[in-house]
Amino acid sequence: MSTNGIWSSDRRYSSEEDHHPTTTNEHTRLLPNRVDSTTYTPHNPSNGPYLSPDDPAVSPYNLFTVRLVRYATVALTILTFIWWVLMVVSVFVTPPGLHVRGSPFFSFSYATVALVTLTISLIFFAVPSKSQRVLSLVLAGLLLVDTIVIVAVTRTRHEEIWVGIGSVVWATLMVGWVVIAERTVQWGKAEEEERLTGRPEHRRTLLEWTEVLLSSVALSVITAVVVLMTCTLILRAVDSGLRPPGERYWVDEDKYQIHLYCYGNKTDASGAKSTTVLIEGGEDPVERGLWQLAENAVKNGSIERFCFADRPGMAWSDTAPSPLSASMASDVLGETLSRAGEEGPWVLVSAGIGSIYSRVFSSRHGEDVRGLLMIDPLHEDLLSRVGDPGRGFLLWLRGVISPCGIDRILGALLRGRRSVDRVWGRASYQSGTTIFAKLQESLVADSLTKRDVASSRAIQDKETPLVIISSGEQIRRDSEWEAKQRDLSHLTRKLEDWDIVDKAPHRVWDTLEGRDIIERRLKRLVKA
Structure with missing residues (x-):
């Protein structure tokens, strides 16, 4: 209740001095009294003691x-x-x-x-x-x-x-x-x-x-x-429960691990040191097709032994720091082989863009390389396609949304996709690590990597036996591709064969004829 217009409650005013406090604290209104507010004053008690709810002074x-x-x-x-x-x-x-x-x-x-x-x-x-x-x-x-x-x-x-x-x-x-x-x-x-x-x-x-x-x-x-x-x-x-077939080795001052798998005998029937086939995958991991082809070649007696290492970000390998050029990846491969105790001699087999990496490796380890077999290889003059800014932006965009994994989740729930499919199989391209690896590849393809492969061509041993197996479909679809395949046939002075598999796609080994030609040419290089 009030006495002479003075309120005694703690939410009312006991005096005019209380209405205008001189000290500021947490319970002091910041805004000055407004002319149009309904604030109670002793001189005009009819306005009441409270503000309108819409008054800006009513604020947390x-x-x-x-x-x-x-x-x-x-x-x-x-x-x-x-x-x-x-x-x-x-x-x-x-x-x-x-x-x-x-x-x-x-x-x-x-x-x-x-x-x-x-x-x-x-x-x-x-x-x-x-x-x-x-x-x-x-x-x-x-x-x-x-x-x-x-x-x-x-x-x-x-x-x-x-x-x-x-x-x-x-x-x-x-x-x-x-x-x-x-x-x-x-x-x-x-x-x-x-x-x-x-x-x-x-x-x-x-x-x-x-x-x-x-x-x-x-x-x-x-x-x-x-x-x-x-x-x-x-x-x-x-x-993560899917175990890799090989071993992972620390590289680049133990920053990350690279997966390496080797299969077969280190010596041939005569007890001599056998030539090891070193496989470099293309746009997909080696495990998608080339692995099975190489194992069949060992079982058929065409070759004695093979190895392959997943490039950084592919299949079971960790991603590498950016940027990552072909020469950096080649150094990582050499370090991985050294840590695993693998010494060659080598016959290098590569597909698609993997031929870029194999050529750089060959130029740096020429004394240990006994032959080059390239399956529908990418020419360095076409690296601009890989490094196209539009493609790079799309890869970055795919990477940004990759943690949501909508396609991977739906694949697991509706299509029966398993860990094998996601790690290195048909759904591996959806993996964030694979997308990042391809983005890294794209970012330096037309600059650092192109410079690396141009240098490798200049120092490539010209006496190294060379075999090229091209896709007939790719050649018919792209005249420039055919011209660049022809140019690659002059990479060394010892071209053994240049086969064009008429009905084969870019992944030549997907056809029976393509697999047969690859194995026969590979056997010829290894046994030479």
């Missing part, structure tokens, strides 16, 4: 706690943005210490989730809602599951190392912070409404409902993306 920002939380959110957003920029840069040029042995697109995705969630929180900071809080809690729970999977599974922990683990942990913490911030603003909003209007305000304006709708839709989209990422991560964990 009046509380120092809320303002502090907002400043902290801004600071965290800036830090997250810096990390996000580093993740973008690392795809193209890996900064020291930020190399990820798996797909760098996963750590980039987690950084993006954290950045977008914090940005949404800042945009709609003063309009908290239950839907935002629930979605943020679900999002935090999913990210926590991702953290556990990455840390608990040996292979994913090996691939993500501290960069990927740090990204998912940071994203989890940032979403948790958003929940705390939203709850703090909700508390501050109710506190100020009760203090300045007499009761908490439950109604919303049309603008506020629009903001709630937009924030809820945005958080729903992010949650759906993280659900897909969690499913893809689980598939990665399942695929």
